[in-house]
Amino acid sequence: MTLLDGKKTSEAIQSEIAAEVAEIKAQGGKVPHLAAILVGQDGGSMTYVNNKVIACERVGFASTLLHYETDITEEELLTKIREINEDPEIDGLIVQLPLPKHISGDKVLEVMDYKKDVDGFHPVNVGRMVAGLPAYLPATPYGIMQLLERYHIDTKGKHCVVVGRSNIVGTPISILMSKCTIPGESTVTICHRNTVDLAHHTRQADILIVAVGRPGLITADMVKEGAVVIDVGTTRVTDTTRERGWRLRGDVDFDSVAPKCSYITPVPGGVGPLTISMLLKNTLRAAKKEVYS
Ligand SMILES: NC(=O)C1=CN([C@@H]2O[C@H](COP(=O)(O)OP(=O)(O)OC[C@H]3O[C@@H](n4cnc5c(N)ncnc54)[C@H](OP(=O)(O)O)[C@@H]3O)[C@@H](O)[C@H]2O)C=CC1
Ligand SMILES: Nc1nc(=O)c2c([nH]1)NC[C@@H]1CN(c3ccc(C(=O)N[C@@H](CCC(=O)O)C(=O)O)cc3)C=[N+]21
Ligand SMILES: [Mg+2]
Numbered sequence: 001m002t003l004l005d006g007k008k009t010s011e012a013i014q015s016e017i018a019a020e021v022a023e024i025k026a027q028g029g030k031v032p033h034l035a036a037i038l039v040g041q042d043g044g045s046m047t048y049v050n051n052k053v054i055a056c057e058r059v060g061f062a063s064t065l066l067h068y069e070t071d072i073t074e075e076e077l078l079t080k081i082r083e084i085n086e087d088p089e090i091d092g093l094i095v096q097l098p099l100p101k102h103i104s105g106d107k108v109l110e111v112m113d114y115k116k117d118v119d120g121f122h123p124v125n126v127g128r129m130v131a132g133l134p135a136y137l138p139a140t141p142y143g144i145m146q147l148l149e150r151y152h153i154d155t156k157g158k159h160c161v162v163v164g165r166s167n168i169v170g171t172p173i174s175i176l177m178s179k180c181t182i183p184g185e186s187t188v189t190i191c192h193r194n195t196v197d198l199a200h201h202t203r204q205a206d207i208l209i210v211a212v213g214r215p216g217l218i219t220a221d222m223v224k225e226g227a228v229v230i231d232v233g234t235t236r237v238t239d240t241t242r243e244r245g246w247r248l249r250g251d252v253d254f255d256s257v258a259p260k261c262s263y264i265t266p267v268p269g270g271v272g273p274l275t276i277s278m279l280l281k282n283t284l285r286a287a288k289k290e291v292y293s
Contacts, residue, residue, distance in 0.1 A: 001258055004147050004230070004265045010273035013146065014059050017280050021060035024287075030091075032287035033062040034118065034279075035084055037095045039077065039103065040070040044236065045096045052094075055276045061283060064090065074103045078111045085113040092118035092283035097168070115292040118282035121168065130175055134291045136282045141173040143274030144209065144230055148183040153207075153228055153263060160186035161205035163198070163218070163251070169211035169232055177207070198222070215249035220256035229257060229264040232271050248272075 025031060034056055038049045049065060056063035066080065084093050093116045095108050109117070114124035120136035128135035137145075148155060160177045164170035170190065177186040191201050199222040202208055210218055211232035223229060233251030250267030258264050265271055285291055 001261050002151070002263045004151060004263050004270060006143075006147065006265060006270040006273045009147060009150055010143075010277040012150075013274070013277040014055065014280065017277070017284055018059040020284060025060065030287060031060065031062050032092070032283050033064070033090050034092045034094070034283045035064040035066065035090045037077070037080070037093070038065065038067045039072060039096070040068075040100055042098070045098070049096050051276055052279060055280055056283075059280055061280065062089075070100050072103075074107065077103060078107065081108065081111050085111075085116065090116065091286040092116055092279075094119045094279065116286060118279060118286055119168075120172075120282065126167075126172070129172065132179060132181075136285070136291060137176070137278070138168055138172045139275045139278040139282065140169050140211075140232060140271060141176050142278040142281070143271055144173055144232075145176055145183050146274060146278065147230070147265070147271070148207075148228075151263065153183070155183045155207060156185040158186045158206035159189070159204055160207040160209065161189045161191065161201055162209045162211070163191045163202065164211035164213075164232070165190055165192045166211065170209075173209055173211070177209075210251040212251045214251055216251070216253040218252040218257060220253065220260055223257050223260050225260050226262045227260065229261050230271065231265050231267050234267060234272055 036049050036052055038045060053063050053065050084090050093112060099105050109122050112122060114122040117125055118136055120138040125135045129137060162170050162174045174188045174190045177184055178188045189201055191198055195201060202222040203224055205224060205227055207228045209230040213233055213235055215235045215237055229252055231250035231252040234248050236246045237249045239247040248268045
């Protein structure tokens with residue numbers, strides 16, 4: 001069993017990005033600039049946004065964090081997004097999810113300039129990804145592809161089973177794994193809440209990707225011997241032995257499943273750190289106008 005070390009891979013990617021930024025600076029070019037919008041006080045969201053800002057500093061990007069109270073109106077938020085769209089200094093924009101109920105995530109995406117949508121959630125980027133055209137790929141699926149690539153995991157002709165069909169993880173990773181690019185070339189099954197006999201499907205998987213948000217959902221009996229298991233889930237569970245009172249748990253029951261796997265990602269230290277690195281990568285691509293001029 002080989003551990004897919006997301007932290008190490010993420011550090012390698014961030015070093016590559018930092019080297020490119022240094023080169024851009026040396027040539028007097030524009031330093032990539034990421035703007036992040038956070039609405040409200042959700043603990044997890046605050047942690048992720050802070051991690052993103054810290055990572056920006058580490059690779060030499062500029063960053064702006066815009067933090068609004070939960071009672072900001074939808075129109076006020078949309079006005080702010082329009083301002084950022086017009087600001088030539090800012091290359092990439094993310095709006096941290098979840099948003100409060102009175103703000104429509106779909107409207108936010110509609111207003112956002114897709115050329116600055118480094119999360120890859122805008123319908124233009126989603127459509128271009130599906131069509132196989134250059135696009136910003138959503139950071140988590142992009143990170144999973146990086147892990148598979150950098151560990152030289154053979155995906156061609158394999159059966160990839162994805163559990164979860166969200167727009168930010170399950171759906172895009174299923175599409176990418178089915179494409180005629182490497183990693184990819186897999187035969188893909190997508191499972192969700194209404195899948196009958198989940199274990200029957202997961203047991204068929206050569207590559208099992210789980211993005212549900214239910215700690216320990218995948219147990220050893222649900223996994224084929226020798227499978228590659230990618231655990232996207234990151235749920236905070238109470239842990240009184242920790243100073244902060246909680247720890248992160250994945251969707252896979254790691255202790256029982258790991259011995260059966262050829263490769264497996266840990267939580268934390270698996271997919272999560274890569275998500276941040278690929279967001280930086282997208283921001284660099286935005287600053288370099290690699291996807292759109
Ligand atoms: N490591 C990282 O970088 C990231 C981690 N995450 C984590 O990944 C997890 C999933 O996130 P996200 O995709 O946004 O979650 P969503 O809640 O948006 O989607 C969860 C998906 O799981 C499906 N589902 C729920 N229960 C079951 C079940 N019992 N059996 C099969 N499928 C089920 C849902 O089905 P249905 O569509 O029918 O409701 C849905 O498609 C969360 O823990 C989140 O914190 C998310 C993003 C990035
Ligand atoms: N617009 C938007 N884009 C997102 O990409 C987005 C979002 N909203 N909302 C929430 C989810 C969740 N998500 C994670 C990012 C990093 C870690 C991560 O770095 N996890 C570390 C641990 C971090 C810690 O210790 O808290 C790890 O797994 O090792 C986890 C989850 C991005 N999301
Ligand atoms: Mg969601």
